[in-house]
Amino acid sequence: MIKVLFFAQIREVIGCDKVEIEATTGLTADALRKQLVERGDKWQLTLGEANVLVAVNQTLSGWETELSDGDEVAFFPPVTGG
């Protein structure tokens, strides 16, 4: 399984902080995002926009990154700390 985490406005709008997705061969971060977008309007609204970042195993990653069983994937907006 792949653990998927959501932060900030993404978490707030979809009303969910994590889901588990079955790992499939060749699944990329972008394919996972598109799979989640199909869950409905709120998912499309947050994960469908260009301004979303993805981290794989707690490292900021590219959308083409291939995912494996046991990975932790996080979707979040650009950071605003400090």
Add this chain to the structure above:
Amino acid sequence: MGVVQTKDFDVAAEYAKLANNPACGAVVTFVGKVRDFGDSKNVSAMTLEHYPGMTEAVLEQIEVEARARWPLDDVTIIHRVGDLQLTDQIVFIGVSSAHRKAAFAACEYLIDFLKTRAPFWKKETSNEGTVWVDAKDADQQAAEQWQR
């Protein structure tokens, strides 16, 4: 050393720890605070969220990068999360070095990269409700300047 915590920090105590090294001739500190304006006007409070695990790793990484660029003695990064009120302290960065220029530069480098790479998100509360703060181009440009 990078720490994420809900509780406040004591600037004098953090300074004392940084200044304790007899080889250190310069200490530079930065404190970020909750102010009454941002993306919203009349901000009265703020909530900070982070990504546990990744945040600490990023803070460690930017410290490693700063140490590779300048001769530094001690580095302290403290970032608060949770609910904060107007004038509350949000972030502390302290750097000690034998030389002032290295300490000044490293402190600025650390806050520039913290603001663009560390997974923290701010939500402002004002009399119009709550709003997530947008990332700023100016912060991105400040971080990019170090790569030229």
